[in-house]
Amino acid sequence: MPQTPSLFRTPTALAMLGLAAAAAPLALVGCEDTQREVELRAAEAMGGIATRVVASRSEGQGGHSADFIQIPVEVRKLGDFIYQARGVANTQVIATSQGHVVFDTGLAIQAAKQRRLLREALPEAPITHVILSHSHQDHAGGTRFWVEDGTEVVAHREYPEEQRYLKQLEDYFWFRNRTLFPFMPESPPKTGMFAYGNVVPTQLVDQPNRLEFSQGGVHFVVLPTPGAEGSDNLCLWLPDEKVLFSGDSFGPNFPQFPNVFTMRGEKIRKPIEYIASLEMLIELEPEMIVPSHQDPIRGKEQIRADLIKMRDAVRYVHDATVAGMNAGKTVHELMAEIALPTELELLQIHGKVSWAVKSIWEYYATWFHFDSTTELYAVPLSAVQPELAALAGVDAIAEKAAAHVAAGENLEALHLLEVSLAGDPSHRASLETRLEALANLLHRAETTFNNSYEMDFLKYRIRVTKEALGAGS
Ligand SMILES: [Zn+2]
Incomplete structure (x- = not known):
C-alpha cells in the first residue's frame, strides 16, 4: 500500500491544529499522563476531521486506494488474545498477561482512535513491544501514540535508512502520490503529531537472524522478510498458534502478483530476496494470515497453495526476463511477451507483470538501455x-x-x-x-x-x- 495521506491541510484541520497548540501550555502544568491524554485526544479529533475530509474528497473517484479510506475504524477480535483495529491500515495487538505486543501502528490520522478503541477492549497492561512491518507511513504512523517508558520499538535493520530517504524525498513522493490520489492534501505535514519520519527503533532485526521471545505464555518470532514493500519488511510469527502477521509482505490483497517495484517511485526492491522471503513463509505453514490491510485469511492448505503460486509467479517472471535479456531481446519486447502461464495466474490489481519485467530488467541493467546515444x-x-x-x-x-x-x-x-x-x-x-x-x-x-x-x-x-x-x- 502506498504512503497514504497523513493530514489534510484544510482550513478546519488547520484550525484544529491551532486548538491543539493552544492546549499544549495547559498540559505543561499537568503530569506526563495528562499531557499524553491531551495529545491523544487532539490527535483523535484532528485525525477524525482529516479522515472525513479525505473520505468525502475520494467519494465517487473509484479505485482501490479510495476504497481504503472508507473502511471504518473499529476493533475486532481475531483469536483468544489477538485484537485488531481496522482502518486504512490495521493495527494489531497480541495481549499477554505480561504486557501487550503491538504489530504496526496504522495511518497517523487514524492511529489515536485505533489506540483508544484497542485500549478499551484490552486488559490493562504495559506495551512491551511495538513491532513495525516496515517504514511506510500507513504502518508506522501511530508509533508515538503507543510507545511508553520501556517499550521496545522493533524494526528491520534497513528501517532507519528507508525512513531517511522517504523523509528526505517526502515532497517529491508526495507530488507523485497526489497525482495518483488527488484526494490527498496539498502537502505533507512537516511538523507535529502526524509528521512522518520520527520513529527511532530500539531493536533492529536483520536476516538471516530472527528475534524470538516469550511473554505471558506466548512465543513470538520476528522474521526479516525483505523485498515486498521494501528492504525493511518484517513479519511476526506466532508458532504455537500458527498465525502470521504479514504487514504488507504480500501487498494489500492476497494472493496477488506483488509490486516487485512500485511505479510510484521508491528504491528498488530485490526480486530474489522476495522469493527467498516467500520460501521462508511457505515453510512456516501458517493457518491464518493477518495482513495490515484488509481482512485475515484462514485455511492452511489454501494459504500454502497461494503462497507457492506467488513465489512461482515472481520466479517465472524473473527467469523469463533474464532469459530474454540473455537472448538479446529488448525490454519492450519482453514487456509485451512475458505473461503468467494459466496455472500461475494471479490478480494484477497492485503489481503488474509487464511492469515487473521492466523493473527486473532495469534492476540488472540499470538506467542505460543501450538503445540510443x-x-x-x-x-x-x-x-x-x-x-x-x-x-x-x-x-x-x-x-x-x-x-x-x-x-x-x-x-x-x-x-x-x-x-x-x-x-x-x-x-x-x-x-x-x-x-x-x-x-x-x-x-x-x-x-x-x-x-x-x-x-x-x-x-x-x-x-x-x-x-x-x-x-x-
Ligand atoms: Zn500499506
Whole structure:
C-alpha cells in the first residue's frame, strides 16, 4: 500500500491544529499522563476531521486506494488474545498477561482512535513491544501514540535508512502520490503529531537472524522478510498458534502478483530476496494470515497453495526476463511477451507483470538501455518534438494519430500526439484524440487486470486533457 495521506491541510484541520497548540501550555502544568491524554485526544479529533475530509474528497473517484479510506475504524477480535483495529491500515495487538505486543501502528490520522478503541477492549497492561512491518507511513504512523517508558520499538535493520530517504524525498513522493490520489492534501505535514519520519527503533532485526521471545505464555518470532514493500519488511510469527502477521509482505490483497517495484517511485526492491522471503513463509505453514490491510485469511492448505503460486509467479517472471535479456531481446519486447502461464495466474490489481519485467530488467541493467546515444546525454526527444511538429504539420499528425486510435493502436497514437502537442499544446484535434486514446486504455485496464495504479494514472491524464480542452474552448 502506498504512503497514504497523513493530514489534510484544510482550513478546519488547520484550525484544529491551532486548538491543539493552544492546549499544549495547559498540559505543561499537568503530569506526563495528562499531557499524553491531551495529545491523544487532539490527535483523535484532528485525525477524525482529516479522515472525513479525505473520505468525502475520494467519494465517487473509484479505485482501490479510495476504497481504503472508507473502511471504518473499529476493533475486532481475531483469536483468544489477538485484537485488531481496522482502518486504512490495521493495527494489531497480541495481549499477554505480561504486557501487550503491538504489530504496526496504522495511518497517523487514524492511529489515536485505533489506540483508544484497542485500549478499551484490552486488559490493562504495559506495551512491551511495538513491532513495525516496515517504514511506510500507513504502518508506522501511530508509533508515538503507543510507545511508553520501556517499550521496545522493533524494526528491520534497513528501517532507519528507508525512513531517511522517504523523509528526505517526502515532497517529491508526495507530488507523485497526489497525482495518483488527488484526494490527498496539498502537502505533507512537516511538523507535529502526524509528521512522518520520527520513529527511532530500539531493536533492529536483520536476516538471516530472527528475534524470538516469550511473554505471558506466548512465543513470538520476528522474521526479516525483505523485498515486498521494501528492504525493511518484517513479519511476526506466532508458532504455537500458527498465525502470521504479514504487514504488507504480500501487498494489500492476497494472493496477488506483488509490486516487485512500485511505479510510484521508491528504491528498488530485490526480486530474489522476495522469493527467498516467500520460501521462508511457505515453510512456516501458517493457518491464518493477518495482513495490515484488509481482512485475515484462514485455511492452511489454501494459504500454502497461494503462497507457492506467488513465489512461482515472481520466479517465472524473473527467469523469463533474464532469459530474454540473455537472448538479446529488448525490454519492450519482453514487456509485451512475458505473461503468467494459466496455472500461475494471479490478480494484477497492485503489481503488474509487464511492469515487473521492466523493473527486473532495469534492476540488472540499470538506467542505460543501450538503445540510443542520446540516452547518455541531457537532451531528450522532447527537445526536437516542436521541430518535428513543424515539419510534419500538427493537423497531419493529429489525423494520423486518429487513424491509429481507430485501428486500436492507442499507444502509437499517444506517441504521435506528444509531437503534435509539443508543436501546439492547445491543438484541439490532438487533445480530443488523446482523450479518446486514454479512455480506450482506461477501458482496457478496467476490463483486463484492473490495476489500480494504471487506472489512477490514466484518470490523471484524462483530467489533464479535459482541463486543457476546457481551457481552449
Ligand atoms: Zn500499506
